[in-house]
Amino acid sequence: MLSIKKIVSPMIKSVLIISATLLATSTFADNSQQSVQLAQLTDGFNAETTYMMSCFACHSTGAAGAPKVGPGNAEAWGPRMEKGMDAVIANAINGLNTMPPKGLCFTCTDADLAALVEYMVSSSN
Numbered sequence: 001m002l003s004i005k006k007i008v009s010p011m012i013k014s015v016l017i018i019s020a021t022l023l024a025t026s027t028f029a030d031n032s033q034q035s036v037q038l039a040q041l042t043d044g045f046n047a048e049t050t051y052m053m054s055c056f057a058c059h060s061t062g063a064a065g066a067p068k069v070g071p072g073n074a075e076a077w078g079p080r081m082e083k084g085m086d087a088v089i090a091n092a093i094n095g096l097n098t099m100p101p102k103g104l105c106f107t108c109t110d111a112d113l114a115a116l117v118e119y120m121v122s123s124s125n
């Protein structure tokens, strides 16, 4: 019995080591994928929540001439969209006249702002 244990237990050990290595490798792969995503959208980013926190104050009322967001405001966005989506997103990132850079969302990445602009435009149909 003892001798069998001596043979089997190193085998179990090496199986454990191999599976631990495989697990570690796949975990690493997952992590690196996640960090690529983090460089784009902020972790847990939600366009509606961020819009309500950072953009709603001006864009719901049209304060200072901000294009209004919400149903029935398509004509506020139509002429702006003629510049192309990329130019409109760039203006959101850099600011435009009284529109402050990043719409005052200083924790927002460029990808977050792009998602916010898409959210604003698509909810203004």
Ligand code: HEC
Residues within 6 Å of the ligand: 051, 054, 055, 056, 057, 058, 059, 063, 064, 065, 066, 067, 080, 083, 087, 088, 089, 091, 092, 096, 097, 098, 099, 100, 102, 103, 104, 105, 113, 116, 117
């Ligand atoms: C302090 C008020 C204010 C806040 C806060 C604000 N905006 Fe604006 N925004 C404006 C005004 C004013 C304009 C119109 C600027 C102009 O055309 O002269 C504007 C215009 C824009 C435009 C149109 C740009 C274009 O090319 O025509 C986008 C897109 C935009 N805002 C996105 C955002 C986003 C996204 C946020 C939140 C992260 C935000 N804004 C927060 C005031 C604001």
